[in-house]
Amino acid sequence: MSGASPGANGQSAQIVGRTLVYDGWYRLHRLEVAMPDGARVERHLLDNGSAVAVLPYDPVRRTCMVITQPRAAVLEAGEAPLIEAIAGALDGIDPAARIREEAMEEAGLRLDALEPVCKMWSLPPISTERIDLFLARYAATDRVGAGGGAEGEHECITVIEMGLDALRDLVVAGRLSDAKTLILAQALMLRHPDLF
Structure with a gap:
């Protein structure tokens, strides 16, 4: 077969x-x-197809943009919402184009240049999903919308602009438990140590 x-x-x-x-x-x-x-x-x-995710960061203000949203598995576990990178399904669209759409939809954030990190298997024992991971610089002026998710999809997304020191502290303390976001945060720390 x-x-x-x-x-x-x-x-x-x-x-x-x-x-x-x-x-x-x-x-x-x-x-x-x-x-x-x-x-x-x-x-x-x-x-469940392929996906894409990005961790936008502002090197001048030393911040990053992340989100939270209700996730069934996390609700089932009785845990607080995960801090997550902006992400979405590819749906047959070019990964770079798709993540720019997701950044606008979820965070109201305009992205330009993308830094590819890797293409990862999210759960290889059972899932077909592979995720293209990116880092992307942004500035305060690139926040041009409210975000919150696609209209009619009931995503209930909360946008969080977090200091890079706070992000690092979550990584070091083992409290950044979403895998794609942890990989992206570690990649940012390794590639741009001057920001931390």
Whole structure:
């Protein structure tokens, strides 16, 4: 069917069966996988496409722009909203163009030059999602709208402009728990240590 990957003994794992279990906001499949050792095992695949995320930062005022929004898994865990980088689904659009749209939609922020960081798997045991990560400089004059999310999507986004020292403190204390945002914050700290 698809998806062969070499194992330790040189043989490949391969998807040999696929059943659609749910088709809604995302698609969920039950897979049968032939493993390199000869076993056939059940696995699950959440097909939720690709995404993009950006951590905008102002090197003059030493701030960054992040958001919070209600997330079902976080609500289920009874935790406070995550501090997150601006992000969104690619929906077949060029990553650079898409993240500029998301920055305007979520934070009312106009972005120009983007600094690519990496393309990461968000949850490889189950999800197809890969996220293009970017850093981007901004200035106070680039905040040209209110943000808050797309009209009619009920995202309930809160925009937070945070000092870079506060961001660093969250990273060091292990309190920045959203993976894409943690990677972006660490990339900013490594690439631009003079800002911290």
